[in-house]
Amino acid sequence: MAIPPATPAFAPLYLQIKGLLERSLEARQWRPGEAIPSEIELARRYGVSQGTVRKAIDALADDNLVVRRQGKGTFVATHTEERSSLFRFLRIRRNDGAEVAPVSRLLDVRRTKAGQDIVRLLALRQGDAVLVLRRVLDYAGEPVVLDEITLPAALFRGLTKARYDAYGGSMYSFFESEFGVRMLKAQERIRAIAADAAAARILNTEPGAPLLAVDRVTLTYGERPVEVRRGLCVTRAFHYLNELY
Amino acid sequence: MAIPPATPAFAPLYLQIKGLLERSLEARQWRPGEAIPSEIELARRYGVSQGTVRKAIDALADDNLVVRRQGKGTFVATHTEERSSLFRFLRIRRNDGAEVAPVSRLLDVRRTKAGQDIVRLLALRQGDAVLVLRRVLDYAGEPVVLDEITLPAALFRGLTKARYDAYGGSMYSFFESEFGVRMLKAQERIRAIAADAAAARILNTEPGAPLLAVDRVTLTYGERPVEVRRGLCVTRAFHYLNELY
């Protein structure tokens, strides 16, 4: 132990360390996919024991902010690598349960002013600009999900359809590597609705057909909302999977 | 340290301890809501350090099998106490987000032979008997969810409508305290369907109206399935809430 904490610990020491590491991650002090310093090095740096750093990193790993790999190190979590991370935010499964990766097809990108709901959900100011993306997820060539994705324009300067089309990889991987915006967690509200004519056409079904409507608000560091998304899903051959525990 | 483990630890020691504790829980060595022995006592009993027992109990707490309370002890988790545990398995929320507890109204209990799907999902044998419960969840007097709950008859001997009606409390609390069956985790598959005439009548909506169909398989100790449930939900004023992280 080198430096005893001056503050009598409003929070436990390991949570303070976790907070410091979180701020470093947010500041992109280490890039996604990169290793952070070893536990021993961090312990030395912060003047605490290795056990305390360990608890801090364990907490970060629980939050999916970093990934531990025995013998190698601890790495900044990324949407770009690891096939598994795709299904963390994609809960749609084929009815036989298989984890099939869909093809993402961007229909259009449009720029507009945020409506009242979006202003509230994204914590924007009245009149702020947003980008609205419409995209379809195809499974084996069949359209299954129609997403309308709303983003604060200020955070995604230069996002165009051409640029996404040129990029290979998932939407969140695109956001992370091209705009430095990392989606960390989300809240979804799910309802059943009847398909309108436009959605029915795109999803290759009939108007009035029951659809799953999934309304998502996605958060980045500091609980800041950075995406609002509505997904419409045809659940004939697919379903939304959720684990309760 | 008293007894060094004879086996060279196929699993880490703390996971072995966790397994032993789990078996004790399953055997109802301590009743739901009761305190388990203190960390120091367990460490003495198993001949390991307190830190190892601590990691084992932490893992059990992560699985929601026990609840830690500082200064008091560690308690066997129960569906009977704690309002919060209700919403662990009930994801329906009012559109304004409020956690309102519904009133559960049992329509009927019927005994029958398990069909092919149920045999598979509940790991039964062809011809085994099951109980089928139909119940409605009312929110402010309005029917919102219609559940069809299928249980292995062998585990729920003596379950009747009268007995449930006499019992105050949630369904899982009823199962736990009256039949010793504890629901630990579940998997849900969610789809949008059109209401049939029967469901529409009970849920006070029109045939063909879009409904959320939530298919749940619920597991107890040892990953054994003990409940299959289909919930139909009118999502006009309500939705299904899910957190992704």
Place this chain on the structure above:
DNA sequence: CAGTGGTCTAGACCACATC
């Protein structure tokens, strides 16, 4: 081999609950 995270121990002290 050295370096990393993973486990285990032993002991000190803190925070909380109860009597």
Place this chain on the structure above:
DNA sequence: ATGTGGTCTAGACCACTGG
């Protein structure tokens, strides 16, 4: 005052990775 879980430390050893 006592007993509980919660934090923190220091050090030993294990298991995995890669040069």
